[in-house]
Amino acid sequence: MATTTKRIERSWLGQVWHNGLPVAVVVLALLVVWYAAACAMNASAVIERVLTPSGNPWTWQDLAAATWSMERPVLPAPHQIALDFWSSLVDWPLDSPRNLLFHVAVTGETTLVGFVLGTLLGLLLAIAIVHSRTLDRALLPWIVASQTVPVLAIAPIVLVILGSLGMEGLAPKAVIAMYLSFFPVTVAMVQGLRSPQVIETEMMHTYAATAWQSLWLLRLPAALPFLFPALRVGIAASLVGAMVAELPTGAAAGLGARLLTGSYYGNTLAIWSALVMSSLLGLLLTAVVGLTERLALRHRHT
Amino acid sequence: MNPDPTPAVAASSPPAARAAVEVRNASVIYETADTPVQALSDIDLRINEGEFVSLIGPSGCGKTTLLRVIADLEHISSGTVLVNGVSPHDARLARAYGYVFQAPALFPWRTVLGNVMLPLQIQGMDAAQNRAVAIEHLERVGLKGFEGKYPWQLSGGMQQRVSIARALAFEPKILMMDEPFGALDEITRDRLNEQLQQLWQRERRTVVFVTHSIAEAVYLSTKIVVMSPRPGRIVKVIDSPLPDERHLALRDTQAFMDVAHEVREALADGHHD
Numbered sequence: 047m048a049t050t051t052k053r054i055e056r057s058w059l060g061q062v063w064h065n066g067l068p069v070a071v072v073v074l075a076l077l078v079v080w081y082a083a084a085c086a087m088n089a090s091a092v093i094e095r096v097l098t099p100s101g102n103p104w105t106w107q108d109l110a111a112a113t114w115s116m117e118r119p120v121l122p123a124p125h126q127i128a129l130d131f132w133s134s135l136v137d138w139p140l141d142s143p144r145n146l147l148f149h150v151a152v153t154g155e156t157t158l159v160g161f162v163l164g165t166l167l168g169l170l171l172a173i174a175i176v177h178s179r180t181l182d183r184a185l186l187p188w189i190v191a192s193q194t195v196p197v198l199a200i201a202p203i204v205l206v207i208l209g210s211l212g213m214e215g216l217a218p219k220a221v222i223a224m225y226l227s228f229f230p231v232t233v234a235m236v237q238g239l240r241s242p243q244v245i246e247t248e249m250m251h252t253y254a255a256t257a258w259q260s261l262w263l264l265r266l267p268a269a270l271p272f273l274f275p276a277l278r279v280g281i282a283a284s285l286v287g288a289m290v291a292e293l294p295t296g297a298a299a300g301l302g303a304r305l306l307t308g309s310y311y312g313n314t315l316a317i318w319s320a321l322v323m324s325s326l327l328g329l330l331l332t333a334v335v336g337l338t339e340r341l342a343l344r345h346r347h348t
Numbered sequence: 349m350n351p352d353p354t355p356a357v358a359a360s361s362p363p364a365a366r367a368a369v370e371v372r373n374a375s376v377i378y379e380t381a382d383t384p385v386q387a388l389s390d391i392d393l394r395i396n397e398g399e400f401v402s403l404i405g406p407s408g409c410g411k412t413t414l415l416r417v418i419a420d421l422e423h424i425s426s427g428t429v430l431v432n433g434v435s436p437h438d439a440r441l442a443r444a445y446g447y448v449f450q451a452p453a454l455f456p457w458r459t460v461l462g463n464v465m466l467p468l469q470i471q472g473m474d475a476a477q478n479r480a481v482a483i484e485h486l487e488r489v490g491l492k493g494f495e496g497k498y499p500w501q502l503s504g505g506m507q508q509r510v511s512i513a514r515a516l517a518f519e520p521k522i523l524m525m526d527e528p529f530g531a532l533d534e535i536t537r538d539r540l541n542e543q544l545q546q547l548w549q550r551e552r553r554t555v556v557f558v559t560h561s562i563a564e565a566v567y568l569s570t571k572i573v574v575m576s577p578r579p580g581r582i583v584k585v586i587d588s589p590l591p592d593e594r595h596l597a598l599r600d601t602q603a604f605m606d607v608a609h610e611v612r613e614a615l616a617d618g619h620h621d
Contacts, residue, residue, distance in 0.1 A: 245453045248421055252447040253470045254440055263466065267457045346456055347500040 080124055081114065087121045088113035118312050130315040131322055143299060146323045152300040154327060156216060156288035160223020161281050167224060168231025168280070175232075176239040176265070177257065186236075193229050197287060200225065202294040219300075223287035227280040234276030238269025271346065274339035281331045289324065301327070367430070368522055368554040369395040369418055374427030376413055376580075386579035387413045391427070393573060393582060397521070400548050400555045402565035403573045404611065405618070410580020411558045411573075412526055418556065419447050419524050432521065443471065445522035446515030450530055452507035454499040454514075460486065461495035464514045471518055485513040490543065505536035512544075522554045529564070538596060541567055545594055562615075566590070566607045567599055574611060576618025584614035 092112045097104045114123040122130075131146065138145040171189065175182045201222050208218040242264050250260045292302030301324045308317035376388040388410045395401050403411040416422040417429055420436035431439035439445065446467075454463045464482040469475075486495060489509040499507055508528055515523060529537045545568055548555055559565050565572050572586040588607055590598065598604050 243453070245449050245451055246455075249447070249449065249453050250470075251421065252419060252440060252445070253467045254443060255470045259470050263470065264455070267455065270457070345498055347498065 077124060080121075084119065084121045084123045085110055085113045088116055088119045091120065092116065118314055120314065122315050122318055126315060127318045127322060131319045134319060146301075146304070146319060149299060149301045149304050149320070150323060150327055153285070153288050153292070153302065153324070154331075156219040156223055156291065156300070157281070157285045157327075157331065159216060159220040160287055161227050161284040163220060164224040164227030164280055164284060165231050165277065168228040168276075169235055171228070171232045172235030172239055173261065175236050177261075189229065189232055192225070197222065197226055197290050198293075201290050205291070205294055219288055219291035222291035223284040226287035227284035230276040230279040230283065231273070234272045235269055238272030239265045241272065242268045271343060274335065274343070277335045277339075278332050281335055282328055285324070285328050285331060365396040365398075367394055368397045368399070368432060369393070369556065370428070370430040371414070371418070372428045374417065374424045374429055376410070376417060376422065377425040388417070388424075389579035389581045391580075391582060393585070395554060395556060395571070397554050398552045399571055400557065400569050401571045401573060402557045402559055402569040403575060404559055404562065404565045405575030405615065406560070406577055408577040408580070409575040409618075410577070411560075411575050413580060414575075415524055415526055415556060415558050419445060421447075443467075443518055444520060445524050446518070446520040448508075448511055448515045448523070448525040448528045450527050452499070452504075452511040454507055454510055456499055458499075459495065460491065460497050460499070460502070460510050463499065463510055464517055467514060467517045482513075482517060485517055486510070488516075488547065489513045503536075505532050505540060508532065508540065509543075516553075520553075522556065524556045526558045527560065528557075530560070537564070542596055544568065549593060562608050562611050563599060566604060566611060567594065567596075572607075572611055574614040574618065576615075583618040586610055586614070 089109060092109065096112050097108065113119070114126070116122075119126070134144060134146045140147055142148060171185060175185055204222055204225070205218045208221060239261075246264060246268075247260070250264055255263070289300065289302030289305070292300040293306055301320050304320040305317055305324075308314070308320060371391050371393040374388060374391040375386065378385045378387055391410075391414060393414075403414060405411050413422060417424055418431060418436055420440040429436055432442070432444050434442070434444075454460075455466070458466065461479070461482055464485055465478045468478040468481060473481075483492075483495060486492060489512055491506060491509055491513065494502065494506070494510075499510070502510065512525075512528070515525075529540050532540065541564055548568075555568075557565075557568060566588070570588050570592070572588060573582055574584045574586065575581065576583045586607065590603060590607060
């Protein structure tokens with residue numbers, strides 16, 4: 047009994063070693079490159095503004111130390127970003143715009159609302175397209191064309207139009223997030239709803255099933271494996287849409303707004319922290335979708 | 349069109365044997381790019397209630413097409429088809445038949461029990477009652493204890509048995525089977541043939557069975573319809589002299605081999621035409 051446990055433990059550790067080592071090596075290499083790049087890119091500014099005015103002779107160590115601790119570096123060093131990130135979380139209350147979680151809440155809300163709306167719109171469009179040949183021909187080209195228009199060009203227009211209709215705050219931003227996230231869902235669900243084989247459709251026909259019964263009992267469950275990859279893409283797209291939607295209004299809150307203000311004031315550390323936070327948010331959101339997928343499809347065997 | 353055959357058939361048949369399926373002068377023509385293909389030509393066939401009828405013939409003889417016409421999965425170009433006295437369309441809406449396809453076509457996201465409950469659910473019956481009925485049908489095909497399994501956990505033969513239980517779930521009067529055991533190995537096939545025969549003996553449901561195996565057709569059927577291709581037509585209808593109660597050992601008897609021989613001759617005749 048004891049030996050078995052020990053063997054499992056060792057193999058588990060071995061597993062971590064086996065899988066973690068390549069990742070660790072890449073991370074280490076990246077850090078080295080990053081610190082070197084930070085030194086090189088910040089060097090001229092540091093020499094001009096810090097080392098030369100001081101009048102003292104300086105060494106390579108002085109240069110490195112100075113380039114890795116600037117207040118507004120061209121490229122901040124990793125530990126600077128980590129410190130700024132951490133301080134924004136612990137040094138400020140949750141309702142302060144200096145706290146990144148405040149912005150995460152704003153952007154996250156827009157992303158989720160846009161994602162839910164986009165998924166619903168995508169589902170409805172896919173169901174309409176699958177059930178009507180006319181709609182298939184009428185809608186699909188427009189849906190594809192809609193995605194060729196850059197979201198940055200669409201966003202200000204949407205905000206102006208919806209603003210004139212009295213919609214402000216969350217709603218216009220969610221619409222832009224929805225605009226990006228409905229597309230993958232539509233395309234995947236059209237494919238998924240059409241995935242049942244002829245024999246399965248004919249079987250429903252012999253049961254005299256209605257179109258709704260066929261949709262609910264056959265087409266939708268058959269389409270689920272197509273839906274989830276689209277949802278992963280859709281939620282990431284929704285996050286992009288939510289952040290882009292924060293830019294044209296000069297919105298005061300949200301990760302996108304944080305990126306914008308950071309670049310206005312040349313506050314590179316703030317930009318990088320917001321960037322790290324938005325990627326963490328993206329990872330979290332896709333992970334939640336991935337978990338839901340595993341839960342929903344746990345009995346499927348392919 | 350031609351009023352003569354109808355009264356003649358009605359008069360000659362004994363009042364006890366009611367027709368489950370009547371096909372008169374039925375033709376199916378597929379329009380293709382070059383020439384129209386005659387899939388079925390002038391089919392006349394009467395299947396009485398309680399009969400086990402096999403449609404046998406080489407590929408392209410229209411045996412599956414004929415079954416699909418009866419099941420309202422395909423439409424005739426001319427002629428008449430009646431199922432339980434009404435059109436195949438109405439019979440389908442009245443859930444007159446259960447259909448077993450070549451492949452089990454079980455939904456992978458449903459358990460074995462869930463798959464058998466599917467037609468009952470579509471019929472809109474009470475869920476608890478569906479459950480009890482489905483469990484009973486699984487028991488009848490020998491799959492008690494497998495209710496909670498998923499289709500991929502079952503062998504091919506077991507999957508096809510689930511699909512038979514599913515076809516019988518709402519107690520249709522007619523069971524239609526399109527080469528249901530074609531994809532299975534011979535040993536499994538023999539066992540399922542025996543079980544299907546016993547099922548028929550117990551319930552005496554009308555069965556229309558498509559096969560390309562002579563042994564299977566002779567072993568199972570009370571009536572064998574031999575078909576031939578180009579154009580698809582019936583060359584001979586053989587009423588089996590074999591007793592209703594059958595066991596696998598029957599296949600080694602002279603009587604069995606005589607019927608098999610007759611079927612083989614008819615198939616060969618159809619080919620020479």
